[in-house]
Amino acid sequence: MSHHIIGQSRHQSTLFPEAIDDFVTEDNPIRVIDVFVDQLDLLALGFEAVNAKLTGRTGYHPSTMLKLYIYGYLNRIQSSRRLEKESHRNVELMWLLERLRPDFKTIANFRKDNGKGIKNVCRKFVELCRQLNMFDESVFVIDGCKFKAVNNKSKNYTPSKVQFHIDRVEKSIEKYLSQMDAKDGDEKDIDTTVSSSKLAWLEARLIELKALDEEVNEHPDKQVSQTDPDARLMKTPHMERQVCYNVQNAVDTKHHLIVEHDVSMTVDRGQLTVVAAQVQKTLGKKDITIIADKGYFSRNDIKATQDLGMTANVPQTDTSGSAKKGIFNKSLFKYDKNKDIYTCPAGEELPHRRNVTEDGLEQKVYVNHIACRDCTIRAKCTTLLKEPRKMKRWVHEEVIDAMQQRLDDNPDTPVLRKQTVEHPFGTIKMWMGATHFLMRSKKNGSIEMSLNVLADNLKRMMTIMGTTGLMEAISK
Numbered sequence: 001m002s003h004h005i006i007g008q009s010r011h012q013s014t015l016f017p018e019a020i021d022d023f024v025t026e027d028n029p030i031r032v033i034d035v036f037v038d039q040l041d042l043l044a045l046g047f048e049a050v051n052a053k054l055t056g057r058t059g060y061h062p063s064t065m066l067k068l069y070i071y072g073y074l075n076r077i078q079s080s081r082r083l084e085k086e087s088h089r090n091v092e093l094m095w096l097l098e099r100l101r102p103d104f105k106t107i108a109n110f111r112k113d114n115g116k117g118i119k120n121v122c123r124k125f126v127e128l129c130r131q132l133n134m135f136d137e138s139v140f141v142i143d144g145c146k147f148k149a150v151n152n153k154s155k156n157y158t159p160s161k162v163q164f165h166i167d168r169v170e171k172s173i174e175k176y177l178s179q180m181d182a183k184d185g186d187e188k189d190i191d192t193t194v195s196s197s198k199l200a201w202l203e204a205r206l207i208e209l210k211a212l213d214e215e216v217n218e219h220p221d222k223q224v225s226q227t228d229p230d231a232r233l234m235k236t237p238h239m240e241r242q243v244c245y246n247v248q249n250a251v252d253t254k255h256h257l258i259v260e261h262d263v264s265m266t267v268d269r270g271q272l273t274v275v276a277a278q279v280q281k282t283l284g285k286k287d288i289t290i291i292a293d294k295g296y297f298s299r300n301d302i303k304a305t306q307d308l309g310m311t312a313n314v315p316q317t318d319t320s321g322s323a324k325k326g327i328f329n330k331s332l333f334k335y336d337k338n339k340d341i342y343t344c345p346a347g348e349e350l351p352h353r354r355n356v357t358e359d360g361l362e363q364k365v366y367v368n369h370i371a372c373r374d375c376t377i378r379a380k381c382t383t384l385l386k387e388p389r390k391m392k393r394w395v396h397e398e399v400i401d402a403m404q405q406r407l408d409d410n411p412d413t414p415v416l417r418k419q420t421v422e423h424p425f426g427t428i429k430m431w432m433g434a435t436h437f438l439m440r441s442k443k444n445g446s447i448e449m450s451l452n453v454l455a456d457n458l459k460r461m462m463t464i465m466g467t468t469g470l471m472e473a474i475s476k
């Protein structure tokens, strides 16, 4: 006789039929989804078909569909076909959807047509976290991460790539033409039927490529993605290139909750103020601290965040090229705020002479012609034979100096930044799988990202408060 645990017979009838609720424990996360969605005003949040038409075919209530999607994104089931399948066999979904089984087309259309509502639900949950005092410390890390778009690299064209293909096709055409000339010269073993059909194909391809070349060069970003036109070729952390979206996230340093997110088509530089201002708006609070990596360093951006009442901490990179040229670095020149002069490594004073505007920044120029002319260490300071060494200082450089002082006083800032953002980005990437986005276009990518962010925040809050605690907080 077997000593293993024996299951119940599939054909056994029960006297008291079990309710589906018996299969769902009191602390099951699906109860949180149920409570959260039921207390939302879906009409005010912008969902379609909240009030059903009295005529025509009856449809599913948006709350049913929203519960299905939140469950899916919490459990790494993002595709509409898989969600349909799960609704037929998954007891948790049978409970959550009250045994409703929408087909995959209805599921897919709901996500596509309710982007505004889904984004607002994501914001609503952040608002709930704020009410529960999750963002008390008001320190946020802004970072960007590349997520692959539905566009293979071979379907993305830049001017150099199109030119490469044009050159290759032109060479092949030349080769086939010379083969056909050889045939005319009595070399009998060449099959001209093959050559002419290939030549016709190559000539058609050349016309296509020339049209593409025009399209690429006319594009403002000088690139064309053929499958998802919004996606862009970007550098990924391992210096590879992928056709991606650059997703911007603002994450709080205490609980690692994502306060704000944005699917962008550009690099990190220039995004700091946009995302930080959005965090202020979401929290209804001006006095916040923003940490970001050197990719966000932009003098205008840092000043703009300060003007909006924020404190920005962004390390600066040395882009002067002094080290490569083998000359004194700018850091060896000491600025005296009271006298408004620089003291150079030779101990000479460089006074302020004039102002210039470069790359949209008004800069003060400091120079001492006489000292540089007679300088004995000139070769270590400048590569120019007739010009003196000039120091340039942005008219608002004191903003950068104060920020550098804060960074020097808090050497752990880069570690805090890394620890804060890697967690949510890593989790979301793992959930999305190898292909990342499932839908084309920036608009649809934003919807997918909102669902991922909502799921990540929900999961974090369940860990922090427990499912029962979170349900109680939502119901208050």
Ligand code: SF4
Pocket: 344, 345, 346, 347, 348, 371, 372, 373, 375, 376, 377, 378, 381, 382, 388, 389
């Ligand atoms: S070249 Fe001019 S700026 Fe440079 S060390 Fe000599 S005096 Fe100073």
